Amino acid sequence: MSVPAPLYLSLSAVLFALGTVGVLVRRSALIVFMSVELMLNAVNLTFVTFARLRGGVDGQVLVFFVLVVAAAEVVIGLAIIVNIFRARETVDVDDVDLLRG
Amino acid sequence: MEAVLFAITAVLGVAGGVGVIAARQPVHSALGLLLALLSLAVDYLLLDAQFVAVLQVIIYAGAIVVLFVFIIMLLRATGDAPRARTAVPPRAAAALGAVLAAALLAAALTVRTEPGGVGADYGTVEQVGRALFGPYALPFEAASIVLVVGMIGAVALGKRAQAIAVAPARAAPGVRAQDAPASRLAAGGAGEPEG
Numbered sequence A: 001m002s003v004p005a006p007l008y009l010s011l012s013a014v015l016f017a018l019g020t021v022g023v024l025v026r027r028s029a030l031i032v033f034m035s036v037e038l039m040l041n042a043v044n045l046t047f048v049t050f051a052r053l054r055g056g057v058d059g060q061v062l063v064f065f066v067l068v069v070a071a072a073e074v075v076i077g078l079a080i081i082v083n084i085f086r087a088r089e090t091v092d093v094d095d096v097d098l099l100r101g
Numbered sequence B: 001m002e003a004v005l006f007a008i009t010a011v012l013g014v015a016g017g018v019g020v021i022a023a024r025q026p027v028h029s030a031l032g033l034l035l036a037l038l039s040l041a042v043d044y045l046l047l048d049a050q051f052v053a054v055l056q057v058i059i060y061a062g063a064i065v066v067l068f069v070f071i072i073m074l075l076r077a078t079g080d081a082p083r084a085r086t087a088v089p090p091r092a093a094a095a096l097g098a099v100l101a102a103a104l105l106a107a108a109l110t111v112r113t114e115p116g117g118v119g120a121d122y123g124t125v126e127q128v129g130r131a132l133f134g135p136y137a138l139p140f141e142a143a144s145i146v147l148v149v150g151m152i153g154a155v156a157l158g159k160r161a162q163a164i165a166v167a168p169a170r171a172a173p174g175v176r177a178q179d180a181p182a183s184r185l186a187a188g189g190a191g192e193p194e195g
Helices: A005-025 A029-054 A058-088 B002-022 B026-046 B050-075 B090-108 B125-133 B137-170 B177-189
Strands: none
Touching (some): A005 A029, A005 B002, A005 B026, A029 A058, A029 B002, A029 B026, A058 B125, A058 B137
8 A cells, every 4th residue: 555545535535526516516317326326436435445544344344335225226216217207208307396395 | 556556547537527427428427437436446456455346346337337328228318408597506516516625635634544564365355255244244134135125126116117108198188197097097997998
């Protein structure tokens, strides 16, 4: 590990911020989802970096669980997006605001 | 050598991230995501996490991005429709992202811990597997339940999608798509033969 840990954490911070901006500015539900994946991956990088710093594998095990949850989340989320598209011919998150009341 | 590799993957990863949020075509966003994910896999290798790196390539780059591309193809999705008003103005979002990045960077740069040495078997499938099936056995079982629930949910949602797709064609004009299955049920209840 010749690269200092703060550099990895900085890369993770930049990717997380990029994901946040993507969630805020994009209206296609698919791209919002991809941005969420980007944020999850940024956090995974933090987990792996701290696991290496501590010399344990607990952080890597947590990354495994994040992967599992992310996989389930993507499957369910994309199924919902397909349902919305079939019912309303759009995947624009601003058009699907019925819960707003 | 490691520093050069890290610099390359950092540039590629950030480029991929910018590609995800800036591309006009959803397929280009998916490719940007793929680039970012593969760069992160290389970073995991640099951090001695072989198992996580392999999982990253197989699950994220292999399965999740393929699922995204498949859905993009299925929906013939295009980019955002031009619109005067957005929920969050892009400039405000960019400013917010910059503030968030600055805060996270400030926190990241305070880390002073020096990494200790690790054995040759650090991060291998064996070591992570022993942790998974030892102290983390219960969460591991819970994760398998999450996956099963996800599978069942996807199948159930897929079936409902077929019902919704059939309904609007039979519904009278003006009937909203959400109401259509109910009206079809009512028609069936009145004794009219289907089809």
